Amino acid sequence: xxxxxxxxxxxxxxxxxxxxxxxxxxxxxxxxxxxxxxxxxxxxxxxxxxxxxxxxxxxxxxxxxxxxxxxxxxxxxxxxxxxxxxxxxxxxxxxxxxxxxxxxxxxxxxxxxxxxxxxxxxxxxxxxxxxxxxxxxxxxxxxxxxxxxxxxxxxxxxxxxxxxxxxxxxxxxxxxxxxxxxxxxxxxxxxxxxxxxxxxxxxxxxxxxxxxxxxxxxxxxxxxxxxxxxxxxxxxxxxxxxxxxxxxxxxxxxxxxxxxxxxxxxxxxxxxxxxxxxxxxxxxxxxxxxxxxxxxxxxxxxxxxxxxxxxxxxxxxxxxxxxxxxxxxxxxxxxxxxxxxxxxxxxxxxxxxxxxxxxxxxxxxxxxxxxxxxxxxxxxxxxxxxxxxxxxxxxxxxxxxxxxxxxxxxxxxxxxxxxxxxxxxxxxxxxxxxxxxxxxxxxxxxxxxxxxxxxxxxxxxxxxxxxxxxxxxxxxxxxxxxxxxxxxxxxxxxxxxxxxxxxxxxxxxxxxxxxxxxxxxxxxxxxxxxxxxxxxxxxxxxxxxxxxxxxxxxxxxxxxxxxxxxxxxxxxxxxxxxxxxxxxxxxxxxxxxxxxxxxxxxxxxxxxxxxxxxxxxxxxxxxxxxxxxxxxxxxxxxxxxxxxxxxxxxxxxxxxxxxxxxxxxxxxxxxxxxxxxxxxxxxxxxxxxxxxxxxxxxxxxxxxxxxxxxxxxxxxxxxxxxxxxxxxxxxxxxxxxxxxxxxxxxxxxxxxxxx
Ligand code: BGC
Numbered sequence: 001x002x003x004x005x006x007x008x009x010x011x012x013x014x015x016x017x018x019x020x021x022x023x024x025x026x027x028x029x030x031x032x033x034x035x036x037x038x039x040x041x042x043x044x045x046x047x048x049x050x051x052x053x054x055x056x057x058x059x060x061x062x063x064x065x066x067x068x069x070x071x072x073x074x075x076x077x078x079x080x081x082x083x084x085x086x087x088x089x090x091x092x093x094x095x096x097x098x099x100x101x102x103x104x105x106x107x108x109x110x111x112x113x114x115x116x117x118x119x120x121x122x123x124x125x126x127x128x129x130x131x132x133x134x135x136x137x138x139x140x141x142x143x144x145x146x147x148x149x150x151x152x153x154x155x156x157x158x159x160x161x162x163x164x165x166x167x168x169x170x171x172x173x174x175x176x177x178x179x180x181x182x183x184x185x186x187x188x189x190x191x192x193x194x195x196x197x198x199x200x201x202x203x204x205x206x207x208x209x210x211x212x213x214x215x216x217x218x219x220x221x222x223x224x225x226x227x228x229x230x231x232x233x234x235x236x237x238x239x240x241x242x243x244x245x246x247x248x249x250x251x252x253x254x255x256x257x258x259x260x261x262x263x264x265x266x267x268x269x270x271x272x273x274x275x276x277x278x279x280x281x282x283x284x285x286x287x288x289x290x291x292x293x294x295x296x297x298x299x300x301x302x303x304x305x306x307x308x309x310x311x312x313x314x315x316x317x318x319x320x321x322x323x324x325x326x327x328x329x330x331x332x333x334x335x336x337x338x339x340x341x342x343x344x345x346x347x348x349x350x351x352x353x354x355x356x357x358x359x360x361x362x363x364x365x366x367x368x369x370x371x372x373x374x375x376x377x378x379x380x381x382x383x384x385x386x387x388x389x390x391x392x393x394x395x396x397x398x399x400x401x402x403x404x405x406x407x408x409x410x411x412x413x414x415x416x417x418x419x420x421x422x423x424x425x426x427x428x429x430x431x432x433x434x435x436x437x438x439x440x441x442x443x444x445x446x447x448x449x450x451x452x453x454x455x456x457x458x459x460x461x462x463x464x465x466x467x468x469x470x471x472x473x474x475x476x477x478x479x480x481x482x483x484x485x486x487x488x489x490x491x492x493x494x495x496x497x498x499x500x501x502x503x504x505x506x507x508x509x510x511x512x513x514x515x516x517x518x519x520x521x522x523x524x525x526x527x528x529x530x531x532x533x534x535x536x537x538x539x540x541x542x543x544x545x546x547x548x549x550x551x552x553x554x555x556x557x558x559x560x561x562x563x564x565x566x567x568x569x570x571x572x573x574x575x576x577x578x579x580x581x582x583x584x585x586x587x588x589x590x591x592x593x594x595x596x597x598x599x600x601x602x603x604x605x606x607x608x609x610x611x612x613x614x615x616x617x618x619x620x621x622x623x624x625x626x627x628x629x630x631x632x633x634x635x636x637x638x639x640x641x642x643x644x645x646x647x648x649x650x651x652x653x654x655x656x657x658x659x660x661x662x663x664x665x666x667x668x669x670x671x672x673x674x675x676x677x678x679x680x681x682x683x684x685x686x687x688x689x690x691x692x693x694x695x696x697x698x699x700x701x702x703x704x705x706x707x708x709x710x711x712x713x714x715x716x717x718x719x720x721x722x723x724x725x726x727x728x729x730x731x732x733x734x735x736x737x738x739x740x741x742x743x744x745x746x747x748x749x750x751x752x753x754x755x
Contacts, residue, residue, distance in 0.1 A: 031347045035340050038095065044322050044332075045069060046095060047339045051310050052318040053102070053278060057085050068093045069318055071342055072146070072278075072310065074102040077421055079359035082143025090355050098355040100197065100346055102146035102278075105420045106165055107131075109138035111371040111568055112415045112422035114382040115509075115545060116151065116177075118564030120167035120589035121635070122381035123676040123698050125180040131378050132184025134371045135420070136196045141365040142421065143357035145349060146197045148245060150181035152232035153202055156600035158590065159212025161513030164417060164545030164565075166207065168589030169602045169632060171228050172695045175235035182239040190242055191350030193358065200236035202247035202280055204262050205229040209249055212599070214514045218249050218256075223688060223723050225251075225262075228604075234271055242275045242345050246308050248283050255290045257283040258299075263307030276309040276341035285314035296320050301330055309338035367426060372569055379566035379573030384586040385559075385636040392537050392558035394580025394638060395497060402444045402495035403431050404488045404531060405502045406451045406524065407543045416565030417510030417545060426568045430501055430541070433571030437579060444495055448488035448527040451505050485523075485530050492534040499578065500531055500557070501541050506565055509545025518549040518596050532556045541574065547592040551629065562588070580638065585674035585700070587635035587743065591628040598624070603632040603744035604691035633678050633695070633743035639669030639705065646740055646748045652755050655717050655731035662712045663740035663748060667703035674702040679713040680739040680747070686732040687724045693744055696720065711740065717754060 039047070050071035054061045057076045064070045065088045076082050082101050089099045107113045113131045122128065132150075139147055151165040154174050167177040178200060187195035205225055209216040220229070233244065246263060247256035256262065257279050267273045284303040285296055293299035297320040304317065311317035324330040346352065385393070395401060407413055407430075414427040434443045481487075492498045502524045507513070520528070532538055539559035542548060543566075553560055561584070566573055577584050593601040598621070610618040612626060620626040642665070649660035665677055679697035683690045697713040721731035733754050741747020 031344060034347060035343045038097070038343060039336055039339060041095060042339070043068075044325055044335070045318075047335050048318050048321045050097065050339045050342045051304070051321070051335070052315070053310055053312045054315075055313050057081050061085075062088055065089050065099065066092045068095060068097070070099065071097070072100045072102060074312070076101055077103065077142050077144065079141070079143050079357040079362050083356045083359070086143075086355050097343070098346060098351040100146050100349065100351060101144055102148060102199070103139065103144040103420070104149065104418060105135050105139050105144065105147040105196070106149050106151060106418040107416060107420070108135050108375070108422060108567060109142065109144070109420040110366040110422060110426075111135075111138060111375050112419045112426070113375050114379050114566045115164045115416040115564055116166055117164045117168055117545065117589060118382040118566060118586070119378050120173060120177055121384055121586040122378060123173070123587060123700055124378075124381050125176055127374070127378050127381065128177060129180040129184035131374055132181045133187065134374050136185045136187065137194045138366055138371070139196050140194055140357065141361035144196065145351065146199060146243070147185055148199045148201060149185070150178055150198065150236070151201050152178040152236060153205075153207035154229050154232065155207035155590070156602040157207075157209075157212035158518060158546035158593065159515050159596065159599060160207065160209060161214060161509045161515070161545070162207070162511055163590065164509040167232070169591060170589065170604065170695050171231040173589060173698070174232040178232040178236040179239040182236050182241045186240060186242065190348055193350075193354060197242035197345060197349050198236070199243040199245050199278065200233055200241045201245035202256070203233055203244045203267070203277070204247060204256060205251050206247040206249055206256070212514050214512050215248050218251050220252065222727055226723055226727065230266070237267070237271045237273050242348070244273070244275070244277045246277055246279050246283060248280050248286065250290055255283070255287055255292060257308055258287055258292060258302040258306045260306040267307065274341070275345050276338070277307055278310040279303060279308045279312045281312050282314040284308065284311050284316040297324060300324065304330070304338060305334060309341050367568070375567050376569035376572050376576075379569045380576055380582065382564060382566060382586050383573065383577060383584055384562040384588055384634070385584040386562055386630055386634070387554060387558075387560040388636055388638075389558045390537070392497065392539055393561075393578055395578050397438055397442070397579060399496040400442050400444065400494070401434060401438065402446070402491040402498045402536075403434055403501070404446050404448050404491060404498055405500050405527065406447055406449055406483065407503055408445065408447070408499075408501035410505070413506040413543060414565060414570035415506060415567060417506045417513070419506075422568065428569060428571035430499070430571045430574045433575035434499070437575045444491040446488040446491040447483040448485055448531075449523045450483045451522045451524065454508070454521065485527050488527060489530050489534060492531045492536050495536060498531055498534070498536050498538045499541055500528060500538055501543060502528060503542045503544035503548065504546075506545070515546075516596070518547065518593070520548060528556070539578070547590060549595055551594050583638040583671055583673040585635070585637055585676065587633050587676045588630055589632070591632045592630035592634075594624055594629045597621070598626055598628075601628045603628075604694050606689045607692050627745070631743045631745035633676070633741070634745075635676065635743075637673040637675070639667055639671045639673035641673070641675045641703070641742065642666045642668045643740060643742065643748045646738075646750045648738065648750045648752045650752065652753045653717055654755055655721075657717050658714055659717050659720070659752065660712060660714050661738050661740065661750065662710050664708055664710050665701055665703065666708035667705055670705050672702065672704050674700055675742065677701055677711050678741050678743065678747070679715070680741060680744065681720050682737040683720065683722065683732055683734050684736065685734040686722055687730070688722060690722060693739065695744070713740070
């Protein structure tokens, strides 16, 4: 049984290789010749070495590099250490093939930007690209030439801790962001000393883990895979991404790291990807636990033949592939093809010419004022104003504010869960920023409560409490005093308005940080209730990596701001916005559920045969609305916008035409503001049921009070199609609805027909 499965895998691969060879059109024959020359000289072990990645700089890894048995290390940071390991490869190994050194740069290397779920809400592609350019520059200064980013997993389940690492729930927005991030990381050329090779991850459908439980099973239709989960990866490949990372979880029964269909048929066959694929951490070895391999040898065989070229940290390739080849269980052509892909990226990245980091750049390139400025701007554009009753915001500098809550002065949590090489000390907290901008006399502070780790141990890695600040003139609670709710109440009573910084510690989101509820951990609700009872106006500022359950908030507090984890400039961006130096413009990149029970909640759901209606016999719940509390795309500002005059240029259009839709957007308020104008489409009749809306365009528009602008969306009709049940892309002849809208649940509507 085992042997025959293995044989089938090998035979399937042999076919795939020839198909790939035909599809592949190496752009640079000179590089391919250099690779041929190297392959001729390489021993089998040296070849597998190129397919092997280990972690860290340690004597064992150094020895293996010398022997040519390692092609990559991860987590070696700093010019000195990275140059030291590189020198071993380039000067002491027989063939002098440079290493490619990788690291997770998810939202910045040293200058930490907002977490990706937050920055997605800026809908600002040039700025997102610019932030990754900064991250690339800082990473390469530290000897990191390869980043395990962007993470582009679509996620519809905020229980999943890794929802924070991606761009939210929408495949169109996710694709635009995937491409922008690849452009930012890789620049004009990955050979540029200030560019990194990007690694789009986790291929594929990791965001669909059942129950939001990390690493769990995924079983979804091919249509859902193609229409929702694959598009951001495809966009990254089209943008020229150098590498992909295969995911941990199984996909329709076949683990993503042994999935020939996705790794070879689609990635190589359909998309013509010519870079390399690295497994996620230990994912090859985990094929045993998945129950598709009996041992590492079989796991290595399955993983490599499926299309995973490099094996991350578990040694399964280097320890087993030589024997698999020597015993004719694996054709050497398969190994050669994988080595070719790895070497191609190393050549394209200029590693053979410039293997070393320039140590001087470490002194000048980190956390510069310009880098901080990009972080501040992106942080400002990422936060979302959800509620602003009685115009409680913006605040006036004449007011006295009580800054209350466990996150108000927590430096580590400002950075977020996967903060590269960020340092907590670099972060500006909200408390720091309000004191600085308003003067300490106008700012009272009380922590109120601590956020304890979860009892079942999942909070391992939760950040340590921030060091006490040196400032603090008028504190009801000095930063060293234990947190106390009475102190918080006391501060609230003395203030004109309360800013309540509550949410999650950064370490409560991210990998292996799934949650079964969306509650505020610890005693934060007690703190909130006690502060609300003072009857002072309260602005809830939520710092979290996922939407939390705030059904109760609309009636209790005046303002609600979703601040996510905004990075090193978090405090400055929050104070800047709350004090009205500019109007907030962030919009939600994920639907905000009312309660955990309605998850998954996503705007692009199907209509069903019984769409929501006031009577009982329709899709929904008896005990609550099935609509999200706040829809995807939602976000307020300090002014108001009106939408009017929607025009469809060609009400009847052919499938190969270009649809043009315009609408007038006017700022009807008293302040300048930026609106994210969104464009949605719905195909009324198709062979498969279609989502009620799909985002197909957006534009950020800044308008002075009274100003009006006509916004135009121009979309190829072919891009509005869908897969038929046989997985052919079609553009059904049908009536389509279009909306130009401030969010996914409202807007002005029109129609057109595809003839
Ligand atoms: C994560 C990846 C990450 C890798 C290397 C894994 O645990 O799933 O996202 O790139 O570790 O750090």
